[in-house]
Amino acid sequence: MQGAQRNSLRLLQWMMVASLALPIALFAIASTISYTSTRDIADREIERTLDVAHEHALKVFETIDRSLSELNEVVRGLPDDIIRAREAMLHRRLKRLTDSLPQLKSAWIFDANGKALVNSLASPPPELGFADRDYFYAHVDQTIGTFIGMPLTPRPPYQGARFFGVSRRRDSDDGRFTGVIQASVLPEYFESFYARIGSDPGSFFAMGRADGVVLAHFPRLEGDLRLDPGGPVGREIAAQPARGLMTIAWPSDGIERRIGYRRVAEYPIYVSAGLETSAIRGRWYATIGQHLVFGVPATALLFLLLAFAFRRTQHLQMEAARRREAEEALKHSQRLEALGQLTGGVAHDFNNLLTVIRASVDLLNRPQLTEERRQRYITAIADAVARAAKLTSQLLAFARRQTLKPEVFDVGERLQSLHDMLATLLGPAIEIAMRLPSEPCLVNADASQFETALINMATNARDAMQGKGRISFTVEAAATIPDAPAHVPNSHVPGNFGFVGVIVNDTGVGIPAARLGRIFEPFFTTKQVGHGTGLGLSQVFGFARQSGGEVTVTSEVGRGSTFSLYLPRVPADLLPQQQAPNTAPAVADSGMSVLLVEDNIELANFAADGLTALGYSITLVDNAADALAELVVDADRFDVVFSDIVMPGMTGLDLARAVHDRSIGVPVVLTTGYSEALSQEGSLGFDLVQKPYSIEELSHVLHRVARLRRVRGGAAG
Template identity: 65%
Template structure:
C-alpha cells in the first residue's frame, strides 16, 4: 500500500515538475526556432531590398555611361579651340542631357590642364584648375576607363549639393591625353531612392566604392565615414569579391547591422542593404511576446493545450505530407504524360523518316533498277537524313542544349519562314503583312536568337492590339542608325526589321523604360517583362540597335537593326558543289572514334578523299600514336563524347604537349559544347556527309601538307 502511495506521490511530483519544466523547455525550443526563422526572414528581406537597389544602381550607372559616350561622340574630332568656339551650342546640348537625367547634377569637358572647356551649368566657365580632383587626376596618370570618384563639395563659385564624379579620359588622335569628360552625380538621388525602399525600421542601404569610400547611404549620417579596406567588410569582400552577407558594426554610427553586399557588374562599386540587429531582435520579441504572456499565468493549461496542439500539428503535418505526396504524384504523372506526348511526336516523325529510308533501301536492292530510279532513291535517303538532323537540332534547341553561334543568313528569307509560325502564334484575328525585298539581306548573327527576337516583338504587338488588328513586318536596308549623329560604323550599313502594330501605343513617359528587364505594364501572370529585354540584348550583342516609335492610340513600330554583310568575301560555309576537290592529297589523318561503325565510315570517307586514315577507338590510344611519331600525322579528327577523356580534353592535351596539328571535333550533341563552345577548335556537326568532310579538309588544308614530299631522299 505504501509502495503504491509512494509511487503515486512520486508520479505526482514528476507531473508537477513536468508541469513547469515541459512548458519552459517547449518555450525555449520555440524561441530558438523562431530566432532562426526570424533571422532567415530578415536575410530574405535584405536580399530582396538589395536586388531592387542593385538593379536601380546598375541602370543609373549604365545610363551615365551612355551619357558620357554620347558626350564623347558629340565632341569627337574637335580640338579644344573648336570646343570653345562652339561653346554656346555644346553648353545647350550638355544642359539638355543633364536635365533628362535626375541623377546627374552637371556634365563637364576638361582640357589636358584640368581647366573646364564647357559645362552644362554656365557659359564661359571661370578659369579654374580642377586638375587636383580625383576624377581628373586618375585619367591624367593613365587610362582609368570609366572612373567613379569620391564624394566632393562644389568648389566656389559653384554651389549646391555634394557630388561624386563619373569620368572618362579624352584622347588625341595620336593617343596622347587630351582631357576628361565628367558627369557630376548626386548622392542625394540615391539616398532619396533608398529612403523610399528602406521604410522598414532599422533599414540600411549604401553605395560603396571598392576601396571603402561611401558614396551614398541611408539613413542619413551628417558626417563622412568609410569602410576601411582592412576592416571586417573589406576583408570579407577580399574573400568573397562578388557578394556576401555578414554582421558588422557600421563605422558611421556604430550600430550593429546584418548586411548583404553585391558588386555592380564591371564597376568598382558595391551596393549594400541591411537591417539593424536590434530591429531583428525586436521582430523576434514581437513574435515571442504573445507566447510568453499567454504561458506564464496558466502553465498547467498551456501544457494541456501544447499537447493538444502538438497532436493537432502532427495530424496537420501528416495531412500536408500526404497532400504533397499526392501533388508530387500528380506532377510526376503530368511530366510522364508530357514526355509521352513528346516521345510520341518524335517517334511519329522519326518513323516517317525511317519509312522513307527503309523503303528506299529496299528499292535499291532490286536487281536491274534503272539508273535514274537508283539516283532518285539515293537522293531521297540523303534528304531524309538531312530532315532527321534538322529535327534533332530543333529538339536540342527546344531543350536549350544547342551550342549557339552566329551565322550568315538572309533576314528576308528568315522572315518569310517565320510568318507562318507568327500567324499561328498571334491568332487569326490579326492580319499579318510582310514586306521583304527581292535581293538578299545578309547579316552575321545567331539565327535562333533572331527568330526569338521577332517572335517576342510579335507577341508584344499582339498584346498591344488585344488580339485584333494588323501586324506589318518589313525588311529594309538602313545606311545609318536613327540614334547616331554620324554615319554608321558598319561599312555596309544595317538591315532593319520593323514590326508595326495598330495597338494602343506607348505613352511617352514609358518609352525609356520598355527595354528595362522585368518592366511590364501587363497584369500579373500575363508576362515577365523580359521579351523586349531579350530583343535589346540580342541587338547590342550583335553590334546593332533597336528603336521604337509609338503614338498613343495609333500603334507602335519596333525596328531591329543588325549589321549588314555582303557575299563578296568567303561565305560562312562552302556548298558541296563549291568545295574544291581534296582527293589525292596524301594527308595522314588520325581518326579518334569510339563507335566502330562511325569510325569505319570516317576512315573510309577520308580514304575516298585521298587521305591516309589511322583509326583508334579512344583518346589514350590517340596520345600513344602521337607519342610514337607525331610527325606522320597532318591532322587529328576526333569525336567529342567518348569514354574517359573527351575529344575537347584530347585536343587541349595535344596543344599542351606543343603539337601544332590541325584538330577537328565531331559531335552530334555535347553538354560541354552547349555550355562552353568548341574552345576554338573546328567543329563538324554529326551527321556529316563526305562533302561536308571535304569542305572541312579544305578549310584546314593549309596545314595538310604532304609529309612524304618533305622526307629526306634515300641515298
C-alpha cells in the same frame, strides 16, 4: 476519510506549487519560442530584402553589360582616326545612354594608350591619359570579359561623385588589344535604392567585389572600405561562396548584425542585406513585454491555448504532408505519361526515317542497279537524314539549347517568299491572306528556325481547321509586347527599336481555356498516338524565347485561334548586301594537312576517308589533349585543326582556347550536333560546322579557313 483528506491536502499543495512553477516554466518556454520565432522572421525578412537587392543589382549590371556590348559592336573594327572623326555623333549616343540609365555617371571609349576617344561628358574630350586606371590596365594583357573596378574619384577637370568602372576590352579582328569601353557607375545610385527599401531600424546593405572591395554601403560610409579575405567575413564567404547567412560584427563599424549575402550571377560581385542584432533583440523584448502585461492570471489560459494551437498545428502539418505526398505522386505520374508520349512520338518518327534509310541501303546492295535507281536511293537516305536532323533541331529549340545562326532579314519579304510553299502545305481548300507592311521590318534571328516556326504555326492552324477554312498572316511593328513577361527586358528599355509581330489567325475549332496553358509543352498534343510528337508549337516557343522575343495565343472555342510571334526589331542600316548562295561542289586541296580530332571512331573514319579522297592529308587523334601535344611539338605540320566540341576531358572549345592563348598560328574549325556550353557562350569567334555535315560543306569551310591563313601570312611577310 483521513487518507482522502491527506490526499486532498497533498493535491492542494501540488496545485500551489504548480501555480508558481507553471507560470515560470511557461514564461521560460514562451521566451525561448518567441526569440527563435523573432530571429526566424528576421531571417525571412533579410532573405526577401536580399532577393530585391540581388535582382536590382543583376538587372543593373546586365543592362550595363548589354550597353557595353552594343557600344563595342558599334565601334568594332573601326580605326581610332575614324572614331575620332565620328566623335560628335558617338558623344551624343553615349550621352543618350547615360541620360537613360540613372546608375551611370558617364561612358567612355579609350584607345590602346588609355586616352579618351569619346566620352559622354565633354566633346571633344580633353587630352588626358587613363592608362593607370584599373578599369583600363586590367584588359591590356588578356581577355577577361566584363571587369568591375574599385571606387575612384573623378580626375580633374572632371568633377562630381565617386564612381567605379565597368569595362570591356576592345579587340581588332585578329585579337589585338585596341582599347577599352567603360561605363562609370555611381555607388550612390545603389545606396539611394537601399535607403528606400531599408526603412526598418537597423537595416544594412552592402555591395562589393569578390576580393573584398566594398563598392556601395548603407548606412553610407566615408572613404574606401576593403574587407580582409582572411577575416571573419572572407572566411564565411569562402566556405559558402554562392550565398549564405551569418551573424558577425561588421568590420567597418564593429556593429554586430545578422547578414545575408549572395553572388550576382557570373559577375564577381556580392550583395548583402541584414539587420542589427540589437534591433532583432528589440523586437523580442517588445514581444516579451506583451506577455508580461497579461501577468500571472493569464498563464493557465495561455498554456491551454498554446497546447490547442500546438495540436492543431501538428494536425494541419500532418494533413499538409499527406497532401504533398499525393501531389508528388500525381506529378510523378504526369511526368511518366509525358515521357511516354514523347518517346512514343519520337520513336515513331525516327523509326519511319530509319526504315527509309535501311530499305535504301538494302536496295543499294542489289546487283545490276541502274544509275537512276542508285541516285534515287541515295537521295532518299539524304532526305531522311535531313528530316531526322530537323526533328532533333526542334527538340533543341524548345530546350533553348539549339545553336542559332542569326542574320538580319526582312520579315515581310521572308513571309512573302514562303507563300507558294505554304499554299502547297495547307492545300487548295484553305484560303491564305497576307497583310504585309509597306516599310521593312527587320529582325536579327535564325532565318531557318523562323521559317520552321511559321510552317509549324500554319500546320497547327490547318489541323485545327480540318483542312478547310481561312488563315491570315499579318506582319506589323510593335513598340512593346502586350503583357510582356519579365524575361523580355527590351520591352521596357529606352532607346530600343521595339518588336516585329507575326500574327497568324485561323478559322478553326479553337482551343479550350483549360488547354491554353499546355499547348507549348513539348510532350503535349491532341493528336492521336503515332501522329506526331507535339513538338511543333514547342519549337515556336523555344525559338521565340532564345531569340529574345515571345509567342502568345488567344483563342475561343468555335471562333478560331490567333498566334502572335514577336521578335526584337533592328534598324534598317544593319541589313547586309545580298550574296549569291554557294552551291559549288566539294573543294579538292591536294597537300593540305588537317589535324582531325574526333572521339567517335566511326565518324572520324568517315570524315578522314572523305577528305582523303579529295586530296587532303589527315592526321587523326581521338582526344583534345593529344591534339594539343601534336601542335606544341610541330604546329607547322598542319594547315588547319578540325575538332569535335563534346569530348571526354578536354573539350573542343578548350582546345581552341588553348591554341589561341598559346599563339599557335593554326586556325581551328569546330563541329558539334549539340553543346550546352556552345549554346550559352557561342562559338567564341571560331568557325563552326553543324552536325550532321556533308564532305562538300566541310571541304568548303576548311579550304576557306586555310586560304585566309595563307593570305594573312603573306600579308604579314
